[in-house]
Amino acid sequence: MNKYMFSFWNAIPAEDAFANLSPEDIQAEIQKWNNWIGGIAAQGKLIATEALYPTGKTVSGSSHVITDGPFTEGKEIIGGFMLLTADSIDEAVELSKGCPIYESEGRVEIRQIQSFE
Secondary structure, three states: OEEEEEEEEEHHHHHHHOOOOOOHHHHHHHHHHHHHHHHHHHOEEEEEEEEEEOOEEEEEEEOOOOEEEEEOOOOOOEEEEEEEEOOOOOHHHHHHHOOHHHOOOOOOEEEOOOOOO
């Protein structure tokens, strides 16, 4: 069984629209995510998942230059991630297809985690 990471990318306007939803609509969106994540967890494939705040800091180079991040000129942000197990990249792709981010034309980046053991 391999480990994979899903990175959830969305356009900044979609993230802003989410932030401006009513409390009831936010709960409905969160429930969609919980249902999808719960289905993966029920299969014993979920390792961890977390949402990320839209802003942070970026540290670059040997001089440790600190800038506001992720990237102020970007049109997309990573809104969260999931770590899971799957037999193959094809299975991981199939598991991603239920993700609610696709409803707002977002995307899921799927990467296998390397093991250096």
